[in-house]
Amino acid sequence: xxxxxxxxxxxxxxxxxxxxxxxxxxxxxxxxxxxxxxxxxxxxxxxxxxxxxxxxxxxxxxxxxxxxxxxxxxxxxxxxxxxxxxxxxxxxx
Numbered sequence: 001x002x003x004x005x006x007x008x009x010x011x012x013x014x015x016x017x018x019x020x021x022x023x024x025x026x027x028x029x030x031x032x033x034x035x036x037x038x039x040x041x042x043x044x045x046x047x048x049x050x051x052x053x054x055x056x057x058x059x060x061x062x063x064x065x066x067x068x069x070x071x072x073x074x075x076x077x078x079x080x081x082x083x084x085x086x087x088x089x090x091x092x093x
Contacts, residue, residue: 019057029055
């Protein structure tokens, strides 16, 4: 990923995790730029497919396009990080 693209992604996100909106100043673990749709699923390295993600959000999502809610065992899709109507935890049902 080139520096220009990385700066664009950080600036667009306001330097917070785009899944939970946590600022780096409140998280001891680093926020990294994540492929929303992973490269193993043919996700591209474009601004549209990149999002800053905190360790816990990125780890919960993993390399998959979706996952399971650990409390309700329901299938969940990857959160729409630009949708203002999110459920707590960022994952929509």
